Amino acid sequence: MNVSRYELERLLRLRQAHDSCQRTEPVLKVTTEPLRSKDGVDSVCVAFGSFDPPTMAHVAIMQRAREALHTEEILAIESTRHVDKKVDVRQHSTLYDRAYMMEACAETVTNLAVAMTNVGLFVDLLPQVNAVYKHADVSFVMGVDVLEKLADTKYYTSADERDSALKLLCTHRIAVSDRDVGTVETVNDVVARVPALQPHADSFVRVEQPRSLLGLSATTVRSNRRQGLSIADMVPPAVADIVQRWALYEDNDRYARFVAVREEYATSKNVHDLAAQIQAI
Helix, strand or coil: CCCCHHHHHHHHHHHHHHHHCCCCCCCEEEEECCCCCHHHCCEEEEEECCCCCCCHHHHHHHHHHHHHHCCCEEEEEEECCCCCCCCCCCCCCCHHHHHHHHHHHHHCCCCEEEEEECCCCHHHHHHHHHHHCCCCEEEEEEEHHHHHHHCCHHHCCCHHHHHHHHHHHCCCCEEEECEECCCEECHHHHHHHCHHHHHHHHHEEEECCCHHHCCCCHHHHHHHHHCCCCCCCCCCHHHHHHHHHCCCCCCCCHHHHHHHHHHHHHHHCCCCCHHHHHHCC
């Protein structure tokens, strides 16, 4: 497997950042950021997702949300506790490898910061973001499917808890991208269908996806890889390069072996000549 020494060192540092999120108290660990003080950032738009891998659709949504909301910085956050997400390294990538791929998107998304957290809900994430961006106006960007989940009581202990969470989150602006469900579904369609969202309709800003990207998802990328199909027009070039070289999402165990040897090294340091072991995969 073709992995540079710089990449390997960076991946091991991201693995350490991942370990720092293995706590009971909420944690937000920024792993990369623009070269400026957080105290000087007036506005930040939070993109909270699994990004497995980051796609051209993710990039387009972030860029269009920043334009629509006039924010200075984008903060892409991945969680060790994403709701509804389970990681199987024979089909998915590890969180720290996803963070590395998201960092690679900085060449196409200016003023992009990347972070990891151990919380799974937006309402629990908000105080962590406020602690890092002390003087910034915080906004969010999400797809209409995620917006609908925000109003689903199955993610809360009660309808009252759901309503309190929505009331808090919707004091912030939320950019919401369209999705393709046979027809184009917009934030207005979801708000009309979900009563709990209707009192907060003024907080939502529609972000139109380019038509060519409406049906694109990380699931589609992973499926193409398992079938041996091209993903060149689905992900940023830097991400495509990483996916190819690391054998991500292929129908074999090469990536799982890549993860295993790094995990053994990170936890026990028993792997002799780590670089040589990886190159042999």
